[in-house]
Amino acid sequence: MIRKVAVIMGSDSDWPVVKGACAQLKALGIPFEAHILSAHRTPAEAAAFAKGAKEAGFGVILCAAGMAAHLAGAFAANTTLPVVGIPMKGGAMDGLDALLATVQMPSGIPVATVAINGAKNAAWLAAEILALADEGLAARLEAERAQMGRDIAAKEEKLQQEAAAL
Numbered sequence: 008m009i010r011k012v013a014v015i016m017g018s019d020s021d022w023p024v025v026k027g028a029c030a031q032l033k034a035l036g037i038p039f040e041a042h043i044l045s046a047h048r049t050p051a052e053a054a055a056f057a058k059g060a061k062e063a064g065f066g067v068i069l070c071a072a073g074m075a076a077h078l079a080g081a082f083a084a085n086t087t088l089p090v091v092g093i094p095m096k097g098g099a100m101d102g103l104d105a106l107l108a109t110v111q112m113p114s115g116i117p118v119a120t121v122a123i124n125g126a127k128n129a130a131w132l133a134a135e136i137l138a139l140a141d142e143g144l145a146a147r148l149e150a151e152r153a154q155m156g157r158d159i160a161a162k163e164e165k166l167q168q169e170a171a172a173l
Contacts, residue, residue, distance in 0.1 A: 009141050010066025012133045013056070014041040015082065017072040021095050024124045025071045028093070031130035035147060037137065040065075046072070046081035053078070057085035066140075067091065067133040070118075071126060074098040076105035079118040089136050091129045092120040 044053040071093035072078035079092030094105035102123035121128045138145040
């Protein structure tokens with residue numbers, strides 16, 4: 008059975024970006040749960056969720072947060088499951104502060120990090136991690152990659168036709 012992905016955001020204001028990760032997980036047939044938990048405003052609840060995530064059937068945790076962006080680190084400190092940080096755009100530094108806070112983790116408490124507002128890539132990374140133990144998911148990912156290649160080839164063909172017609 009495929010393990011679930013936890014999609015955690017520090018605030019409901021992250022949802023417009025984070026729902027892209029949820030949509031991508033759904034498209035790949037990966038079960039997920041989305042929750043709002045804060046490293047600062049609900050620290051006990053966030054820690055409890057992280058500590059119980061493996062037993063609850065989760066295999067990867069995605070954490071979206073802006074500005075200080077301590078959410079992914081707080082989760083990583085409380086679980087040995089893979090944690091993927093999604094730094095969110097906003098604040099005085101337009102997301103750069105969130106990116107730096109997410110990638111600067113101490114040794115032994117890693118957080119994989121995607122681009123600012125990179126929720127869809129976080130979902131893809133979670134899928135690749137889960138696919139290590141799920142051949143069906145691995146096959147679906149390979150099929151998706153092959154389709155991406157066919158889509159680019161079709162766009163290239165269209166471009167060449169348009170360029171030749173100039």
